[in-house]
Amino acid sequence: MIKVIKPGIQLTIQDLGRVGFRHLGVSRSGSLDTYAHIIANRLVNNHDNDAVLELTVGLCELQFECDTVIALHGADLKATLDGHPLYPGWSYPIKAMQTLKFATGRGGSRAYIAVKGGIECPEVMGSKSTDLGAAIGGFNGRALQSDDIIKITPYAQPWLYNKGALTPPKRKVIRLHQGPHHELLTPECINAFCTTSFTINPNSNRMGVRLDHNNSQIMQHSLSLHSLAVAPGSVQLPPDGNPIVLLNDAQTTGGYPLIGHVIEADLHQFAQFRTADSITFEFVTLEQATAAKSKLDAHLSQLKLSLNRYWAN
The missing domain is CATH 2.40.100.10 (Cyclophilin-like)
Known part of the structure; x- marks a missing residue:
């Protein structure tokens, strides 16, 4: 379990979105930065569509109530684990009762927290994504609040993998x-x-x-x-x-x-x-x-190939 101490500006549960219902007026929702979402999941050997936490701007505090492994990606919002700095693009083992805090930064707006095994919550129309307008998915269809408990599966095995991944370059x-x-x-x-x-x-x-x-x-x-x-x-x-x-x-x-x-x-x-x-x-x-899409797909394919060799060892 993860306890929300401070949710920051906006903390939601998102997967890659709700597909196939636009003709019924249902929005896609899902992580806004799909590449950060996918990379974070791959760094902990999750499925690409596993639900993650999307954090906007920062100013968030989470307490882990069980052992697990996380990966951060997206914006560098000055994360610390019990006071020690963490960086986007890397995975980190977490011990029960450790506290993850985010300040804020100018390198972007949204950070993604992938947890080994994904975030657990019911699917609505085939997705765990939070649709704030329709109030469906995620945690009761809303942004997370202080004292909310996020369900995860504990992972207490040794984590010996410390491979990082870059995000695609920013464009103006x-x-x-x-x-x-x-x-x-x-x-x-x-x-x-x-x-x-x-x-x-x-x-x-x-x-x-x-x-x-x-x-x-x-x-x-x-x-x-x-x-x-x-x-x-x-x-x-x-x-x-x-x-x-x-x-x-x-x-x-x-x-x-x-x-x-x-x-x-x-x-x-x-x-x-x-x-x-x-x-x-x-x-x-x-x-x-x-061609631009193929270039980004190649970036993800290279990461997948590299990590598959990593997990095999």
Whole structure:
């Protein structure tokens, strides 16, 4: 068991998401940084989809009530175990009654804690992920709170594996496919979108990242459209000209014009952006998007191959 002493800004249970229910209005949810999630699980020899803890910004404190092994990945939020520093990208044996604390840091927004054997909780629609809007999954459909008890399976065997793993590099130029409403927007609007440096608005969350910029007047519009399906990565352009990048907890339909869609290889970057971080966008071809995804898949494949040899020894 793990006892939550302090949950920090937002601590939730997430796996890779709830798939196959968008036609019923059910969001995907799941870890925003899928690569950090997968790498953390692989470092403790879990299945990729095993549930982990997603920690936002930091300021969290957890007490382990049994022996286990954990791996950290994602943002470096200055973790310590009984006062000793821990680092993302490594696994660590834990003894009963030890305390894991997080401060905060500027290297990203979300850290992932994988526990040997995964987090135990009931599945809802085939997933353990917490959907905060629908109040399903995870721990009673909500973010974890002080004194909550998280169920895990104890692991008391010696842990002799100390292999680390890097995260894919951060990007500030986010690559996009053209959206279905690209041709409805003015050339001046499209040009402004492609040449503007955007900053992350503090009113961003797991539903979406709101972007601020100085060209909002050029990008304002009065288009009125029927609602259509949207998905994580869809970039909506509201009438005020300030784009919104939809993330895992976003609604399944929307009526704002879709100026683009973030390629799969870059979507995880939005898990780690912090308020006032700056980004730009560029449109790419399907071939370029496929090559970017293949590069990240190769990174994970190399890690899996290396770790399989490690476990075999």
